[in-house]
Amino acid sequence: MGIATMGELSNDELLSRTRKLAEDERRISIEILHHLSEIDRRRAYAKLGYPSLWDYVLKELRYSESAAYRRISAMRALKEHPALEKKIEEGTLSVTTVSQVQSFLKSERDQAHRSYSPDQKEELFRKCENKSSREVTRELLTVSPLAIRVQKERLLTENRTMISFVADEALLGKIHRVRDLSAARLRDPASYPELVDLMSEVTLSEIDPLRKRVRERLPVAVSAKPDQNVALIAPQPTESLGTVRVIPQALRRRVWQEYGGRCAFVDAVTGRRCNSTFGLEIEHCKPLALGGSSRELSNLRLLCKHHNQWLAIQAYGLSKMEPHLQSRKNEIGAKVGESNKETSLDP
């Protein structure tokens, strides 16, 4: 119906059509959540060169960060509690509310180490039915103070981000210890940015393969042999691999430099390169089992965790790989949480 003819509708027609459209919208929302869930299961976003479901939803589907966050967290909730589907469809629970409760449960689990039984979770969702976002926050606050987001990353200008989080006593003690021991190197009193910068420098000089003075703790070469699927997900310590599989230290550094410390996966259709820096591993282009070499730069490339998984799924099949992919949930969840810069602006 065009806008021009809308004026001809009676009031009753206008109201009933709008009601019908809202119902359709809720049904489509659920359909989208189911599709996202299946895309996540298959790692299908990796096919298009995206390093995560988060990037796919943001860049390919063009949702805002807050909309992407709500959908991904509602998708997780729906997977865990299929009964929520009917409530979203009826409109007693919105995608926003479901996502709010799901994020709350995640904070409770990750930050307060408090777990809820399936019944307790369902009871919490039930208590939040037919409530506005503000009312849901109030409801969750009666359960735990973690209902208020305690970790935030907010972009202030192009090169300034405000980071805030809550530190427990132990962490605060460690930060103060760093401050005291670094008094000679830093201003007195050292600011938090200075302290975090110092800690980052010390850590990176130890673990960043792109830096010269890196110690012997680089990602381990992985084998693409079918009977060693697990190695693709959780690389074994160097000692347990045959010497032929070990990539010499200097060569590893060259691989990292060759790809600029970023994932080398390129979508053949769009030419989009992934470029992710998350969970990078060195991959053999031609598997060792098929005679590929660990000694030639041309046979080695850098791939992010999700592209390693995507290629493994293509090589060995989803059913065989799926059991090894289960641990991914928390990592992706954490990533979504970290990247979510607009939660405080949620409607």
Ligand SMILES: [Zn+2]
């Ligand atoms: Zn990648």
